[in-house]
Amino acid sequence: MDQPGFDYHxxxxxxxxxxxxxxxxxxxxxxxxxxxxxxxxxxAFKADEEAFMEQYGLNNTQKQAVRDRNVLAMIEAGGNIYYLAKLAGIFKLSVxxxxxxxTGMTTEEFQQHLLDQA
Structure with missing residues (x-):
């Protein structure tokens, strides 16, 4: 049970x-x-990604994760998956x-993994 002021991880x-x-x-x-x-x-982002990222003050780690289209790295850099979904949509990345x-799988491997679980 959570207690006020109690910090846990x-x-x-x-x-x-x-x-x-x-x-x-x-x-x-x-x-x-x-x-x-x-x-x-x-x-505006599609027209000039670098300028848009600079406008919002992304740090170098965040910028590189965006450049790499690496959602996992964006999460590690503090990204919230619900907000990142908007960015993934711009990149035409599906769920x-x-x-x-x-999970460290290709999209095809992940799709097969989902099918195997059914």
Whole structure:
């Protein structure tokens, strides 16, 4: 049971937990992704990714993760998957593409993994 003022951290190997510390770390990245709710911002990003990332103050780690289209690295850099989904959409990445990245599988391997679980 949670107690006020009690700080705890659950360690799940290979998992980046989105907590207050991660939220602070990823503020600029998440703010940028939130901006993609507006079509003009999506278009501005597509026109000049570097300038758009600079405008929102992404750090070098976050910028490189975006350049690499690496959602897992974006999560490690403080990205919230719900905001990152907006960015993944711009990159034409499906939920299964992202699932593959998160599990270290190709999209096809991840799709087969899902089918094998059915």
């Amino acid at each position: 659950i360690d799940i190997p290979g998992t980046t937990l989105f907590d207050g510390k991660q939220a602070m770390k990823g503020y600029a990245l998440n703010k940028m992704c939130y901006a993609f709710n507006k079509e003009e911002n999506r278009n 299964q593409d992202v699932g593959g990245q998160q």
